[in-house]
Amino acid sequence: MSTEFYRTGAPIEDGKAPDGVIAERWDNRRFAAKLVNPANKRKLTVIVVGTGLAGGSAAATLAELGYDVKSFCYQDSPRRAHSIAAQGGINAAKNYRGDGDSVHRLFYDTVKGGDFRSRESNVYRLAQVSVEIIDQCVAQGVPFAREYGGLLDTRSFGGAQVSRTFYARGQTGQQLLLGAYQAMARQIQAGKIEMHPRTEMLDLILVDGRARGVVTRDLVTGEVRNHFADAVVLASGGYGNVFFLSTNAKGCNVTAIWRAHRKGALFANPCYTQIHPTCIPVSGDHQSKLTLMSESLRNDGRVWVPLTGGDTRAPADIPEAERDYYLERIYPSFGNLVPRDIASRAAKNVCDEGRGVGPGGLGVYLDFADAIARLGRDAVAAKYGNLFEMYERITGEDPFETPMRIYPAVHYTMGGLWVDYDLQATIPGLFVIGEANFSDHGANRLGASALMQGLADGYFVLPNTIGDYLAAGPFEPLDDAHPEVADAAEAVRTRVAKLLAVNGSRTPDSFHRELGRIMWDYCGMERTDAGLRKAVGLIQALREEFWRDVLVSGESEELNQQLEKAGRIADFFELAELMCIDALHRTESCGGHFRGESQTPDGEALRDDETFSYVAAWEYTGDRPVLHREHLTFEYVKPSQRSYK
Amino acid sequence: MNLTLKVWRQKNATSRGHLTTYRVKEISPDMSFLEMLDVLNERLILDGDDPIAFDHDCREGICGMCGLVINGVPHGEQRATTTCQLHMRHFKDGDTIVIEPWRAAPFPVVKDLVVDRSAFDRIIEAGGYVSVPTGSAPDAHAVPVPKASADTAFDAATCIGCGACVAACPNGSASLFTAAKITHLGLLPQGQPERARRARAMVETADELGFGGCTNIGECTAVCPKGIPLATIARMNADYLGLAATGD
Amino acid sequence: MIDRGAATAPVQAPDQGAGRARTERTTATKGSRATTRYRGAVGKKAVMAVTGALMIGFLVLHMIGNLKVFAGRDSFNDYAAWLRTVGEPMLPPSGFLWIQRIGLLVILALHITAAVQLTVQAKRARPVKYHVKRRVQQSYASRTMRWGGVIIAAFVVYHILDLTVGVANPAGTAADPYTRLVADFQRWYLVVAYAVPLLLLGLHLRHGVWSAAQSLGRGGTARERPIKLFATGFAVVLVAGFLLAPVGVLVGVVK
């Protein structure tokens, strides 16, 4: 076993999880939770780090409830959080179509989609709350797509059997985020939210074991400063950028949650990574990020590669007989619509066989010729026009004339800080919401469910559960001189100074690229024992080199984008190692984690429920991490093995 | 290809800036404009120079963080494209490219090509929202919205707040940005109760912040990556003046 | 100490919002509706649009009146005299003319004041110029509104000294209106002196009509083309109408 990499600690339990009938658990919890006296709310301050769907909705709602909120983001405006980029849509069990959807079905689909690695109670609550999200967003003026009768349109997304995805053309994330941002703006104007854009959280302040504030760096002036509160909420998004190339925005990082992890918050399931099958392939060494093409393209596009490797003919010159429509061949009943992980891995496999197309052989065709012949060019343009344009803008190729090239890319991280049913981490007073926590998606996330979770957490769950903690406040007033505060701030200053002092010979980006390459090769779509062991060694060596040889130009008391990068990369190194260790210890395949050693005879992911039906929550020690297991039980949805043949 | 870049360099908000010339070699046509700057920055760092600061985040044309005036046109000459989506294949070997920041008094330069656009947030804070506290909403189907209004509202709502409209406008006006939000919310039933107040507060705030007025020239919509139409400005004016708007 | 934001009651009346809500606006909402609206650029533009429209109305009548010159000396002089006696005895002699003059003066003053204020606001909004700035959209007409306007204003002054007061007229103050007019336009350079500002006026209105529609909220994507076409047509007709008399004199149709 891989125990030379980690130690095993005591199992943990979700102390807030209610029991009873699943449909009543959320009600019961809300009733059991302590309330904060309305007059007391304005004496309580809450810090919210992040202004994405999760953080933005939470900050607005907490302020509406009467708390004083301090909000932080690294962008120049809260409206630019990465949630803005979500395209496809948001799920909700409204059953407006009468097609058999229900809270229970959304719950069932999500647990199953998560490959039985999530908590039933959490997921059920998510499905319940989903309904209120749509109401709230519509009331805010989110311009969801509508039908001629004036009612909301929905579509079926990511292979769901029911039409439960609400959308705003291809810009659902943008519209939802602007809704939350505007709700925040109203509270900023009212003086209830103190907004700090271009401000990065660099550490968590713990006093007497409670989360009491954050140390931040002002990205314009470089000023390092303490902010105090009665509770801290982290909504800092996902960490897919550990792979360097991903569909995430360039600034997405793990720093906020990693710093909290170092201060004692357990990190759950770091290795669960979702790799999206339809992204525009890498075009060269200069590539700085990858662009997602909506999954809906697979509804009409056919995926293929040449039958034999090394075929350099133009796609149009390859006759039908010499093409391999491999998804249709291997998965006759689902064809091009197999789930994301299967489509991604299949693409990787054909490319590994040398049959990939485009620069570097890392791409497969997504061909619309049949769809154009069948539906007509206009119909295809109506459905996919903007996507085709976006593709052409980036690649210079017109999908009407030549097949698109696509390749999988890192898209979403299911792992994150461990939280209980109240969304509280293992540090009292530290709450984690949105993609930054691990809560609801298990080992894999369904399409259109991240937006749902972010808004569920921020609008409806956290504002209810945080009161139970804050009812004990306000806590002792703090100032910069408090020893625990001064230590945290000093540590941040030292670290900044240290990064600048190395003054080596390699740029931060060059390290990041190399780290990403290691992660992609060994901790990407397919992971193996040997590969992961190798990766851990490579990461350690690279990290050591980083601290010896990185070259961060400029100073700390100014806008210094290289310094920002370097700090984030330093944290990615530590995370990367933990991801590999988590992947190494989980010798089963499940959801977004595929272990080469654990597959069915025909190459499908093989779960090991006997051994691994648990959440792996890791404790930071500075040396070998300690594994705490939270066992998962399934009362309502019995684990079954997926099959898409 | 090989290019000559003339880039605005300015140490901080208070120092004087100037154009500095750089030569970049072996630029691939498949690079995005920002990737080309990445390449230059990597070299500058290794040469011991200060890399060029520029804003960016999503690099897929939606966050609105990027924005450079390229050869005198915000986001460059290609229409309906953000700087991050602009690719080098639209330039020719040997070209000289002048790169400047957005210029407007309410958008002071922070460093090099980075400007402070928080004035836009102030405009939204003045009234660019519907006042509905969480939990108070009726069922989403309680109020049907005619598809035409919903679609027009959506078109206006696609604004990414990049500020290219201000950068392009000879008057440094924020009218297109302000009008896009006023139009979005003003067309929906949910936005009606606050419609008159919203228009007044947002327009007056834009004036107070130091943006110019609109002279209906249309540079803004021409450079807008999302093609927000001038019609939104007519709506804003109507709402502000308390007149019924016409058309869309 | 825990530092906290301003404490406010959770219920907010948006206009009186505490915290960072702008105090300037709270004061700004005092005063009459018209003056508050005028404080904003949109209000100023509305004033320009309305005053512009009124001046257009005047110009149309003025242009039609000018065409009387083709009906002969007496007809034209009678028209000029009529303008001075119309409304009598309810109005004093030249009463109508003075009301109209004062009205136009006020209108022009408002138009120019707003134009100047907006120009100042625009200059302040862009204190640092671009090294390279390309125009993507703007038309010549839209770009020449300000200088064009100044030249038109200068022309209006000259025009009054010339044909109304007569001090700038070759025929002098004593001559009758028809004589002054003919005296002017027998000289080609005075025809040019009239034609150039008139063409500028045409440009001014080509953009101005569209702009006024937008400023008053009458624009719209579907209406943009029709309005612009109308504006161009209107400007051409108006300018041509005004040019008929000078050209008529120059070519000898009117003597």
Ligand SMILES: Cc1cc2nc3c(=O)[nH]c(=O)nc-3n(C[C@H](O)[C@H](O)[C@H](O)COP(=O)(O)OP(=O)(O)OC[C@H]3O[C@@H](n4cnc5c(N)ncnc54)[C@H](O)[C@@H]3O)c2cc1C
């Ligand atoms: C291209 C793309 C398309 C997607 N499409 C869909 C879809 O169709 N449907 C769906 O359900 N999901 C989709 N997702 C996933 C979904 O968008 C995200 O999971 C979700 O938006 C995350 O929201 P969040 O609020 O948790 O974090 P984010 O929106 O990432 O926000 C993070 C916030 O934290 C701040 N922050 C981060 N670190 C720090 C720090 N150290 N200090 C201060 N502030 C910090 C940032 O400034 C930002 O404000 C998509 C994702 C991508 C990448």
Ligand code: HEM
């Ligand atoms: C015969 C006289 C004039 C007429 C009929 C006229 C008409 C108009 C009209 C209809 C508008 C559009 C208003 C709007 O934007 O909403 C306008 C705009 C304008 N006018 Fe005049 N105007 C006249 C004289 C002047 C003078 C003398 C000046 C200058 C001092 C001037 C300067 C301007 C300016 C700067 C604008 C705004 C520019 C723009 O919208 O792009 N005008 N005018």
Ligand code: FES
């Ligand atoms: S970087 Fe987000 S729009 Fe360009």
